[in-house]
Amino acid sequence: ARAQIGVTGLAVMGSNIARNFARHGYTVALHNRSIGKTDALLAEHGGDGDFVRTETVEEFVAALEKPRRVLIMVKAGDATDAVIEELAAAMEPGDIIIDGGNALYTDTIRREAAMKARGLNFVGAGISGGEEGALNGPAIMPGGPKESYESLGPLLESIAAQVDGVPCCTHIGPDGSGHFVKMVHNGIEYADMQLIGEAYNLFRDALGFDAKQIADVFTQWNSGDLESYLVEITAEVLNQVDAKTGQPLVDVIVDAAEQKGTGRWTVKSALDLGIPVTGIAEAVFARALSGSRTQRAAAKGLASGVLGEKPTDVAEFTEAIRQALYASKIVAYAQGFDQIAAGSAEYNWDLHPGDLATIWRGGCIIRARFLNRIKEAYEADPSLPSLILAPYFREAIETAIDSWRRVVVVATQLGIPVPAFASSLSYYDGLRAERLPAALTQGQRDFFGAHTYERIDAEGKYHTLWSGDRSEVQA
Numbered sequence: 027a028r029a030q031i032g033v034t035g036l037a038v039m040g041s042n043i044a045r046n047f048a049r050h051g052y053t054v055a056l057h058n059r060s061i062g063k064t065d066a067l068l069a070e071h072g073g074d075g076d077f078v079r080t081e082t083v084e085e086f087v088a089a090l091e092k093p094r095r096v097l098i099m100v101k102a103g104d105a106t107d108a109v110i111e112e113l114a115a116a117m118e119p120g121d122i123i124i125d126g127g128n129a130l131y132t133d134t135i136r137r138e139a140a141m142k143a144r145g146l147n148f149v150g151a152g153i154s155g156g157e158e159g160a161l162n163g164p165a166i167m168p169g170g171p172k173e174s175y176e177s178l179g180p181l182l183e184s185i186a187a188q189v190d191g192v193p194c195c196t197h198i199g200p201d202g203s204g205h206f207v208k209m210v211h212n213g214i215e216y217a218d219m220q221l222i223g224e225a226y227n228l229f230r231d232a233l234g235f236d237a238k239q240i241a242d243v244f245t246q247w248n249s250g251d252l253e254s255y256l257v258e259i260t261a262e263v264l265n266q267v268d269a270k271t272g273q274p275l276v277d278v279i280v281d282a283a284e285q286k287g288t289g290r291w292t293v294k295s296a297l298d299l300g301i302p303v304t305g306i307a308e309a310v311f312a313r314a315l316s317g318s319r320t321q322r323a324a325a326k327g328l329a330s331g332v333l334g335e336k337p338t339d340v341a342e343f344t345e346a347i348r349q350a351l352y353a354s355k356i357v358a359y360a361q362g363f364d365q366i367a368a369g370s371a372e373y374n375w376d377l378h379p380g381d382l383a384t385i386w387r388g389g390c391i392i393r394a395r396f397l398n399r400i401k402e403a404y405e406a407d408p409s410l411p412s413l414i415l416a417p418y419f420r421e422a423i424e425t426a427i428d429s430w431r432r433v434v435v436v437a438t439q440l441g442i443p444v445p446a447f448a449s450s451l452s453y454y455d456g457l458r459a460e461r462l463p464a465a466l467t468q469g470q471r472d473f474f475g476a477h478t479y480e481r482i483d484a485e486g487k488y489h490t491l492w493s494g495d496r497s498e499v500q501a
């Protein structure tokens with residue numbers, strides 16, 4: 027037994043991570059359900075480092091030094107359970123099983139408990155960065171028992187992306203916490219992409235820019251506060267010309283967005299936790315609306331009721347869109363971090379938001395200059411009630427607020443959908459409101475369901491005898 031790490035599941039993600047380990051000097055045992063992928067990896071990239079080819083699970087496990095460390099990179103769901111079961115049967119107490127797939131965190135909680143009962147360490151690790159990240163340095167979010175991180179951490183940290191000499195990998199917390207934060211990361215990614223999409227839509231439909239002009243704006247934005255992987259690739263996608271038609275590629279792609287489910291998971295979890303992640307939810311629903319092709323085709327002739335003219339102050343409006351994007355992005359991240367705090371409290375995970383901002387600075391899809399500001403905000407005050415209240419973000423929104431409102435107003439007047447810009451602004455207005463209409467909601471609830479209400483001027487719960495003499499009683 028000489029391999030320090032084993033990887034099972036050698037599709038695109040698994041094979042790239044195995045190569046990443048090998049390139050960092052580790053001996054890597056390889057396993058895949060069907061031997062074809064193992065042999066293809068060895069044939070094409072065997073030169074990347076020291077690999078051990080294995081065919082059966084028994085051979086695979088026997089190839090590993092103790093405590094054994096096995097990274098599972100198979101399809102999430104039943105396949106993961108099947109592989110865990112096979113491995114667990116062949117492994118010994120103290121060994122470590124890492125699930126690097128996109129597991130639902132509640133599955134990870136269940137699996138960790140089952141493995142613990144058998145003396146095995148189970149680590150649910152969120153891995154972000156796609157194929158390219160897997161090979162050259164992903165962001166890694168490992169949960170599970172703290173002890174297992176002592177043996178596993180150095181390996182994961184060495185293959186992770188590095189920013190300013192800091193690895194984009196840290197122990198997140200117990201059981202499902204790694205997959206939970208990876209899920210919220212993906213939710214934030216949805217919101218970020220939707221906001222960029224709304225900015226693009228405004229350039230196209232309010233300012234009449236073509237794809238190339240919009241690409242130039244995003245390229246320019248990528249050298250400022252908005253610098254990020256998603257803004258960078260937005261410019262690349264917009265610059266791509268379709269070989270077949272000579273048109274910008276974006277103009278020949280069908281405008282129906284698909285999704286694999288992590289955004290939906292984030293919103294479902296947020297609903298259970300009672301956290302308003304409106305930016306993420308709007309992004310998930312906007313994809314769903316785009317995909318409602320039959321309804322959209324039938325709705326094409328509906329009245330637009332456009333009011334007002336398109337903006338003529340192109341430079342100012344461009345800057346206003348940038349401000350609206352930045353402010354809405356702050357809201358989306360603030361909401362995502364609220365969900366993380368709520369998950370942490372619900373499951374007793376003791377998560378550190380500043381650590382997450384630190385490891386998301388590189389490797390992952392939402393990597394951005396902005397995350398340095400989030401890291402600093404949590405360093406200055408680890409118990410910030412909302413990211414929006416950190417001095418830096420508070421000021422950024424103060425600077426952006428007029429532009430943000432103008433963009434939402436202009437979009438609304440022109441009939442251009444901006445669900446995430448508008449709902450982020452409404453969230454902000456709701457958060458800072460002196461008084462919300464929820465008092466009326468409480469009155470209605472008390473009326474039809476005797477659900478009671480609190481008073482602003484006295485302790486306790488009260489009920490009005492709505493169907494009696496309408497006097498108030500203490501509940």
Ligand code: NBP
Binds near residue numbers: 039059102153154156
């Ligand atoms: P896939 O998600 O396409 O899974 C393919 C792998 O699963 C193959 O190795 C396949 O073996 C194996 N597998 C299946 Br399917 N059923 C199995 C079973 N019952 N028993 C054993 N092995 C089984 O691969 P991927 O796109 O590389 O993703 C791997 C994991 O990483 C997934 O959980 C994914 O969600 C996650 N992830 C992906 C990305 C990304 O950008 N693609 C990013 C981050 C995380 P076979 O070769 O024998 O069919």
